[in-house]
Amino acid sequence: MEQQALKSQIDLDKLPRHIAVIMDGNGRWAKQHGKPRVFGHKNGVTAVREVTEAAAELGVEYVTLYAFSTENWKRPKLEVGALMRLLVETLSKEIETLNKNNIRLKAIGDLSKLPDITHKALLDGIAKTQHNKRMTLVLALNYSGRWEITEAAKSLSEQIKSGELAPEDINQDTLGRHLSTKGMPDPELLIRTSGETRISNFLLWQIAYAELYFTPTYWPEFRKAHFYQAIIDYQRRERRFGKTSEQLV
Numbered sequence: 234m235e236q237q238a239l240k241s242q243i244d245l246d247k248l249p250r251h252i253a254v255i256m257d258g259n260g261r262w263a264k265q266h267g268k269p270r271v272f273g274h275k276n277g278v279t280a281v282r283e284v285t286e287a288a289a290e291l292g293v294e295y296v297t298l299y300a301f302s303t304e305n306w307k308r309p310k311l312e313v314g315a316l317m318r319l320l321v322e323t324l325s326k327e328i329e330t331l332n333k334n335n336i337r338l339k340a341i342g343d344l345s346k347l348p349d350i351t352h353k354a355l356l357d358g359i360a361k362t363q364h365n366k367r368m369t370l371v372l373a374l375n376y377s378g379r380w381e382i383t384e385a386a387k388s389l390s391e392q393i394k395s396g397e398l399a400p401e402d403i404n405q406d407t408l409g410r411h412l413s414t415k416g417m418p419d420p421e422l423l424i425r426t427s428g429e430t431r432i433s434n435f436l437l438w439q440i441a442y443a444e445l446y447f448t449p450t451y452w453p454e455f456r457k458a459h460f461y462q463a464i465i466d467y468q469r470r471e472r473r474f475g476k477t478s479e480q481l482v
């Protein structure tokens with residue numbers, strides 16, 4: 234269906250506040266076109282732009298993109314280097330557009346282990362957009378859910394050791410406040426492209442009740458229409474949070 238027709242089917246009063254995306258299929262898309270994997274990542278930037286724009290136009294508050302996992306370091310050095318440079322390039326090109334559109338940039342993950350130029354470009358982008366209010370675009374970089382939960386456990390233990398916190402004070406809210414997503418609502422919708430149906434260590438704690446949407450479309454081909462389709466699908470589902478259908482009415 235055409236993009237505008239899909240957009241008009243979305244109920245703006247029932248939008249997810251936070252949408253998380255596992256951008257997958259860049260390599261396979263490139264291969265399909267007889268090109269190196271990096272060609273897929275470069276074309277993936279178009280999809281990043283489309284999703285960011287579509288989400289901001291609709292009024293979604295947070296979009297989190299899985300841009301680089303802690304496992305991605307195992308890829309060929311050449312690909313990792315190219316991805317890191319692509320991030321720097323994209324950030325320096327797009328920060329102005331983010332500002333024009335009142336979008337705040339944020340990053341989650343172990344950023345200190347990123348190459349210096351990537352880390353710097355990221356911190357620069359975050360600083361330059363920090364006062365923007367319309368939407369927050371979160372890049373998950375050198376991120377994994379298990380890493381994040383482990384870090385939360387460490388920081389809670391430190392607080393117990395120093396006497397700041399008692400073990401019986403730990404509950405789900407306390408733990409949530411020690412995650413890198415503190416202050417953000419949990420994603421209600423998680424999209425994964427390319428036909429894979431795994432979570433791959435992404436936002437493990439936060440997606441406890443998220444609706445999962447899998448599409449065969451490769452990430453470089455993902456456009457606004459695909460994004461709208463995912464939201465329409467989400468809105469057709471009944472979210473029960475453990476209750477019965479009758480209890481919801």
Ligand code: FPP
Nearest residue numbers: 256257258259260261274277278281300323
């Ligand atoms: C997954 O496809 C994609 C990635 C690990 C990288 C995503 C990065 C970008 C789209 C580049 C720029 C991003 C931002 C936020 C500016 P894959 O390589 O795993 O594909 P495959 O499964 O087909 O091999």
